[in-house]
Amino acid sequence: MNSARTLTEHTLNPRTAGHPWSARADRLQSLTGLMLGGFLLLHMHFESSILLGKEVFYQVVQLLEGGMFSSTGHGFPWVTKAFSVLVLVVVCLHAALALRRFPTQLGQWRLLRSHLGSIAHKDTHAWFWQLITGFVLFFLVPVHLFTMILNPEIGPHLSAERVFHNNAWVLYALLLPAVVVHAMIGLYRVSVKWGWVVHRKPLRKVVKLLIVYLLCLGTSSLVAYMFIGSSLTLPVTPFSPAG
Template sequence: MLDERVLGRTIRTDLYLDLAELFSGLFLVGFLWTHMLFVAAILWGEVPYNTLAAFLDRYYLSYTGIPLLGLIAAVHVFAVTRRFPQQYRVFWRHLRTLNHPDTWTWFFQLITAFGITVLVLIHVWLVLTNWPITAAKSAERIVSYWWLYLSLLFLGEYHASFGLYRQFVKWGWISRHRIGPVLKLFTLLIVGLGLVTLWVFLRMGREG
């Protein structure tokens, strides 16, 4: 009887953590794409970009958003890594027997997560030490650290797209054959938008 209660609590705990991983991941992907659209305001000129940045400051959205994102990211990391030793052993066992792309996807998700964490911390530090956000400051920062933002664009989008892929397949919402092409299209669109945005900032920073 005691074993059944313990097993029941373990199953419920795993379910809650799976849901925490799901919803925190969806929130972070939504933020990533929304942030990309906000930054892409520079494509319409410095005035729209500065106006949007000032709006976020005026209503304290930037000040509350950064701690909130940090908290949700911490929840996501905890939920994902809770069974890391077990998943690590399963990964290597599957890798030896099955050379399946989904197995490698999990491994690269782990690697990109570490890379994203480091790059995001550097990005936040660079932004906070040169507040407030303006088009001119952003352009200057990207000229100096273009490698950081180029890496963050590709790593972030890879992690987000394959994270969504794994969740959709895991929960059985959409088959991998249907969701794969859709996510690839979104990835190409976001990466393309990001590359154009970086190019505009680089040109602005070098001309200014």
């Protein structure tokens, strides 16, 4: 087990081995990973409130955007913008720390491929899939966050317009499996790495169930936005409970 971890986390990128700040970087990477994994769990459930109806999703948006502090009850879109900037900063920090162990040379990729084919170590294979999904997310997540920063207006109709009429469903269809797999494996590896969980097999089963559950939840939400968007005519009128 130690040799597998050593090969995948250090030999592939030997420049990271032995640096005095490596342990601190590991802790910071785990911390930012926990923050992003927790955010994903909350975000997907907030988004899935569309499955309970337009008005429920509308009320959730107003709550998250601080509608209780507004005289009209409407939230402040700048809250979404500011939070998207914060998440982008955390994502960039997490990615920069993770790149320390990313194979950068063809020989390292060959070594990794040979290693994966020669052992049946589940955690090493999990790390490989986290590596691949992390590479995909490096391109997809900034697109999503920049979209929210530049256009923070969200709601049942406006979000459905973005998904259906602006073809954002393509981005989300690619983003959903990559981010779910990456985040859940990441939470598993952090729990094991810092000794929070001793028995790995039950935790792996929980992670697999979470991945299936979140994929079903996210897909159902995306389909709901598609159906709502297909019923809207341009220009789209923002949803209001009275209308």
